[in-house]
Amino acid sequence: MSFAELPTTYTLRSWTVGWVIRLGSQALFFVLLGRLTGATGRLEYMLVGNSVAVVAMETMFVSATAVTERFQGTFPLLVVSPANMGLVYLGRGLHWPASGLASSFAVLSALSLVFSSPWHWWQVVLALPLLVLVAVSTYCYACLIAALSLRNVKFRTLYPETGALLLTAFCGVNVSTSFWPEPLHWLAQLLPLTHGLEAVRHLLNGGAASSVLLQAGLEIGCAALWAGLTLLLFERIVAAGRRDGSLGFS
Amino acid sequence: MIEVTELCRTFSKGKRLRRTEHPTVTALDRVSFSVPTGETHGILGPNGAGKTTLIKILSTMLVPTSGRAVVAGHDVVSQTDVVRRRIGMVFGGDRGLYDRISARQNLAFWATLYRVDPRRVDARAAMLLERVGLTDRADEPVERFSRGMRQRLHLARGLVGDPSVLFLDEPTVGMDPVAAREFRSLVGELRAEGRTILLTTHDMGEAEALCDRVTLVDHGRVLVTENTADVGRTLGEPQGIDIVLAPHQSETLESLSKLPEVRSVERLSGAHAFRVHTEPPASVETVMRWLVDHGVLSLQVRPPTLEEVYVRLIGKRGLTV
Numbered sequence: 278m279s280f281a282e283l284p285t286t287y288t289l290r291s292w293t294v295g296w297v298i299r300l301g302s303q304a305l306f307f308v309l310l311g312r313l314t315g316a317t318g319r320l321e322y323m324l325v326g327n328s329v330a331v332v333a334m335e336t337m338f339v340s341a342t343a344v345t346e347r348f349q350g351t352f353p354l355l356v357v358s359p360a361n362m363g364l365v366y367l368g369r370g371l372h373w374p375a376s377g378l379a380s381s382f383a384v385l386s387a388l389s390l391v392f393s394s395p396w397h398w399w400q401v402v403l404a405l406p407l408l409v410l411v412a413v414s415t416y417c418y419a420c421l422i423a424a425l426s427l428r429n430v431k432f433r434t435l436y437p438e439t440g441a442l443l444l445t446a447f448c449g450v451n452v453s454t455s456f457w458p459e460p461l462h463w464l465a466q467l468l469p470l471t472h473g474l475e476a477v478r479h480l481l482n483g484g485a486a487s488s489v490l491l492q493a494g495l496e497i498g499c500a501a502l503w504a505g506l507t508l509l510l511f512e513r514i515v516a517a518g519r520r521d522g523s524l525g526f527s
Numbered sequence: 528m529i530e531v532t533e534l535c536r537t538f539s540k541g542k543r544l545r546r547t548e549h550p551t552v553t554a555l556d557r558v559s560f561s562v563p564t565g566e567t568h569g570i571l572g573p574n575g576a577g578k579t580t581l582i583k584i585l586s587t588m589l590v591p592t593s594g595r596a597v598v599a600g601h602d603v604v605s606q607t608d609v610v611r612r613r614i615g616m617v618f619g620g621d622r623g624l625y626d627r628i629s630a631r632q633n634l635a636f637w638a639t640l641y642r643v644d645p646r647r648v649d650a651r652a653a654m655l656l657e658r659v660g661l662t663d664r665a666d667e668p669v670e671r672f673s674r675g676m677r678q679r680l681h682l683a684r685g686l687v688g689d690p691s692v693l694f695l696d697e698p699t700v701g702m703d704p705v706a707a708r709e710f711r712s713l714v715g716e717l718r719a720e721g722r723t724i725l726l727t728t729h730d731m732g733e734a735e736a737l738c739d740r741v742t743l744v745d746h747g748r749v750l751v752t753e754n755t756a757d758v759g760r761t762l763g764e765p766q767g768i769d770i771v772l773a774p775h776q777s778e779t780l781e782s783l784s785k786l787p788e789v790r791s792v793e794r795l796s797g798a799h800a801f802r803v804h805t806e807p808p809a810s811v812e813t814v815m816r817w818l819v820d821h822g823v824l825s826l827q828v829r830p831p832t833l834e835e836v837y838v839r840l841i842g843k844r845g846l847t848v
């Protein structure tokens with residue numbers, strides 16, 4: 278089902294031409310900004326950060342898919358089906374992390390090539406599993422935001438925008454997480470992307486395998502955290518809807 | 528199969544701005560009735576009577592304020608999960624389908640949610656499409672479907688879990704007569720299979736054609752639950768006499784309508800065919816004798832239609848809400 282909907286959003290050409298270029302150029306913009314500042318390693322830092330962030334941006338679209346459920350009148354039908362609402366939603370939008378992963382990997386490879394980065398091509402390939410992790414964890418986070426948008430359809434654009442902003446600002450995409458005051462620094466540790474991105478950086482900079490794996494493990498933890506919160510929130514939304522009668526179908 | 532006892536549901540009016548003040552609307556007021564296995568039961572009543580609210584509670588979409596409801600042997604509040612596996616839900620109107628994917632994909636998606644064995648999902652979808660006559664258009668996006676086709680797909684969707692209880696909330700609303708008739712014959716088949724069906728409708732002909740029994744509700748209260756054919760008799764509604772007059776009997780018609788026992792004479796669609804409504808009910812015999820004495824040869828007593836009963840019962844309250 279999820280993947281059946283993918284062609285209705287993208288054709289192969291619109292995907293390559295549209296998204297990869299759109300998100301790629303956004304990454305490129307920051308990379309060039311990094312080059313302007315001139316500091317050594319700045320360019321690479323922003324290149325990796327923005328390439329990996331591409332997947333986070335794309336998973337956020339799941340929020341839009343989820344909200345259409347309200348407008349299509351399928352939401353109450355999902356409620357009365359024997360399936361768990363939260364699990365259904367986590368499964369419903371799986372095409373987003375998949376296509377996000379592809380976009381992200383494409384942008385990372387392309388920019389690495391263009392700016393003749395110091396790392397080898399096989400390191401980029403090795404980063405792929407880490408990107409998968411980031412795709413999954415940011416997707417779980419995006420599903421929570423989707424749940425919020427569903428509950429409060431009025432804010433259906435505000436929530437994903439804010440959610441994406443939190444990731445790009447505080448998770449070490451353009452500036453290190455330690456740049457931010459203590460509380461935000463700690464918040465970033467709980468957000469998805471932070472650790473996955475750190476793992477990619479370690480990998481590309483030839484860091485120790487153990488530190489790569491540690492960060493990867495932390496990213497998995499974040500994914501589990503956000504998936505759990507998403508399931509919980511959906512349960513509460515359904516329970517509230519059944520109580521106040523907001524699950525309608527006309 | 529469905530057992531409803533003293534069911535109540537109130538809604539708070541408008542937004543909850545102040546927690547202290549809670550003006551409420553009573554959508555269901557101590558509703559009780561039961562539907563045995565295999566029965567097709569109609570819920571009839573004017574707009575806002577509480578029909579949809581009732582169906583929502585029985586289908587676990589809404590919790591009652593008080594009272595109890597048991598569907599397929601399980602409580603709708605405490606045993607939600609079991610109930611959900613046994614029921615199917617179909618409502619009328621344009622919504623409730625995924626428009627951008629095909630009919631087949633819609634059904635496959637729902638079949639998965641209803642825990643159909645993954646190896647049998649395709650077969651189940653194909654079988655249901657066949658059953659509702661959509662096989663030829665199965666792979667087209669649903670947004671291209673007509674209202675009638677959408678509604679048939681909706682019905683197929685309601686059947687993916689092979690439910691023993693089926694809820695149909697105004698399933699033929701907005702359908703053209705031919706489409707509605709096709710839809711009804713599908714429901715008739717489901718009834719013949721022994722499924723228990725709870726149907727709401729504003730179409731009395733539909734209720735008469737499909738329902739074994741009906742429950743009339745108004746203002747959230749049950750007025751009566753009765754066999755569809757017997758509702759009028761139980762309520763002491765006057766029977767009607769259908770007559771066909773010979774062309775030269777127009778004077779007879781005039782004096783007939785002046786009889787004190789005759790409430791009204793309604794013109795039917797056939798030439799010189801009329802329906803005589805008497806008052807009080809017992810006066811049918813008197814009027815019959817009068818008709819025979821005046822040479823009216825074609826006459827037939829018939830029970831009031833459901834629509835007549837409905838209009839007399841509900842119509843009394845006029846347009847006040």
Ligand SMILES: Nc1ncnc2c1ncn2[C@@H]1O[C@H](COP(=O)(O)OP(=O)(O)OP(=O)(O)O)[C@@H](O)[C@H]1O
Pocket residue numbers: 521522523538539540552553554572573574575576577578579580581
């Ligand atoms: N979610 C809700 N919040 C507040 N009031 C509601 C809600 N749902 C229903 N009501 C009220 O409950 C009453 C019964 O509504 P319901 O939809 O059950 O009627 P119905 O019999 O299905 O009418 P119709 O024939 O128009 O479909 C109405 O007065 C309605 O305004």
Ligand SMILES: [Mg+2]
Pocket residue numbers: 578579580696
């Ligand atoms: Mg209704």
